[in-house]
Amino acid sequence: MRWIEKQKNILDFTLSALWRRKGKNLVLITVYxxxxxxxxxxxxxxxxxxxxxxRVLIAAPDMMVQRLVAGxxxxxxxxxxxxxxxxxxxxxxxxxxxxxxxxxxxNANYTLMVNDELGIQPGTILAGSxxxxxxxxxxxxxxxxxxxxxxxxxxxxxxxxxxDLDLVAADLILLSRPDFRRIFLTPEGQATDLVLRVKNAxxxxxxxxxxxxxxxxxxxxxxxxxxxxxxxVFEWRGGLSILVLSGAFLAxxxxxxxxxxxxxAEEKREIGVLKGLGWETSDILQLxxxxxxxxxxxxxxxxxxxAYAHVFFTPAVLFEPAIKGWSVLYPRFQLTPHLSAYHVVTxxxxxVIPYTVSTIIPSWRAATVDPDIVMRA
Numbered sequence: 001m002r003w004i005e006k007q008k009n010i011l012d013f014t015l016s017a018l019w020r021r022k023g024k025n026l027v028l029i030t031v032y033x034x035x036x037x038x039x040x041x042x043x044x045x046x047x048x049x050x051x052x053x054x055r056v057l058i059a060a061p062d063m064m065v066q067r068l069v070a071g072x073x074x075x076x077x078x079x080x081x082x083x084x085x086x087x088x089x090x091x092x093x094x095x096x097x098x099x100x101x102x103x104x105x106x107n108a109n110y111t112l113m114v115n116d117e118l119g120i121q122p123g124t125i126l127a128g129s130x131x132x133x134x135x136x137x138x139x140x141x142x143x144x145x146x147x148x149x150x151x152x153x154x155x156x157x158x159x160x161x162x163x164d165l166d167l168v169a170a171d172l173i174l175l176s177r178p179d180f181r182r183i184f185l186t187p188e189g190q191a192t193d194l195v196l197r198v199k200n201a202x203x204x205x206x207x208x209x210x211x212x213x214x215x216x217x218x219x220x221x222x223x224x225x226x227x228x229x230x231x232x233v234f235e236w237r238g239g240l241s242i243l244v245l246s247g248a249f250l251a252x253x254x255x256x257x258x259x260x261x262x263x264x265a266e267e268k269r270e271i272g273v274l275k276g277l278g279w280e281t282s283d284i285l286q287l288x289x290x291x292x293x294x295x296x297x298x299x300x301x302x303x304x305x306x307a308y309a310h311v312f313f314t315p316a317v318l319f320e321p322a323i324k325g326w327s328v329l330y331p332r333f334q335l336t337p338h339l340s341a342y343h344v345v346t347x348x349x350x351x352v353i354p355y356t357v358s359t360i361i362p363s364w365r366a367a368t369v370d371p372d373i374v375m376r377a
Contacts, residue, residue: 029299036303036351037310043343044311051338061195063204064221065211075190080215084194087210089203095191097180101145101173108134108171112183115174122176124158130170132160143173148185155179292359296352304344312337 065084067076081093098113110131120126125143137143139160145153161169180186198204208220 032299033302037306040304040307041310048338060223062198063196065194066219068219078189089199089207091197091199094195096193098192099184110173111171112173114177114180120176122178125155126159126174127157128161128169128172129163145183147183288359292356296355300352
């Protein structure tokens with residue numbers, strides 16, 4: 001078709017024109033790419049961590065019930081489980097034992113939890129890989145725990161958990177009920193909280209209201225509420241990171257504004273020559289459109305690829321502490337790409353479209369002026 005052939009010729013001329021000003025355009029593409037790389041890295045990292053959290057919470061209990069004393073979390077009597085079990089729709093209720101143990105020697109917090117399903121024998125533990133790295137211990141080694149009465153409990157490491165579980169188990173130590181009660185002096189008939197399985201997920205809000213009515217000193221926490229909290233936290237951290245990068249955004253806006261407010265003398269003379277050779281105003285606008293598209297698309301794709309490699313093939317060192325948080329026992333895990341078309345399209349419209357439009361406006365102004373005036377300017 002004639003129109004397609006015309007566009008190919010204009011595109012060829014566009015690439016030649018960009019190559020003649022390769023120094024200026026290379027600097028422009030570099031800055032443009034860097035800005036997109038920063039924003040895309042934050043978006044990709046936040047989205048993927050939220051996806052990891054969602055996958056982890058699939059195995060979480062449908063509901064947790066805590067007991068509050070003076071507004072603070074306290075032990076819950078196991079007799080509360082008998083009351084909750086009578087509520088229609090509740091499939092099962094179990095009491096959990098878990099708590100935080102601070103290691104003064106290494107200034108690290110460990111999560112100690114009882115797991116009856118694994119058949120852990122008294123005197124032995126299963127340790128997360130983060131604990132093993134921090135304490136430089138191996139399987140069959142022994143760890144000392146200072147109990148709340150001042151005595152020491154020595155537990156043997158039966159197995160070290162796989163690093164694949166680091167997202168949830170880096171600081172985790174699984175132990176038996178007798179050892180847990182011995183360390184924390186937890187009285188019999190008490191649990192840290194209660195976990196529920198519900199037959200119909202749609203009934204959980206109703207069951208939660210019934211629990212509060214029967215046991216006013218309790219606080220039910222739904223799995224969906226935990227997921228929303230994680231989403232809110234990571235969204236807030238991502239927004240804070242982008243706010244810190246506002247200086248880079250400002251530089252990009254200044255660059256786009258400079259492009260929109262006028263052309264260089266060389267570009268104006270080029271437009272005047274083209275007008276003198278018989279180019280129409282529409283042809284010049286198409287030329288500048290393709291220039292903007294070539295630069296912006298190159299920067300956009302390069303920025304996305306660099307951000308993808310930074311987040312999913314490296315530890316995302318620029319933004320990992322800000323998004324994931326920090327800890328002495330930092331989890332090691334490989335992020336699974338979790339990209340949203342909405343995020344990519346939003347980045348496209350916020351970066352490519354404004355720059356492309358900004359290249360057309362000054363070109364239209366120059367193209368509507370008499371060629372003799374433009375070339376003599």
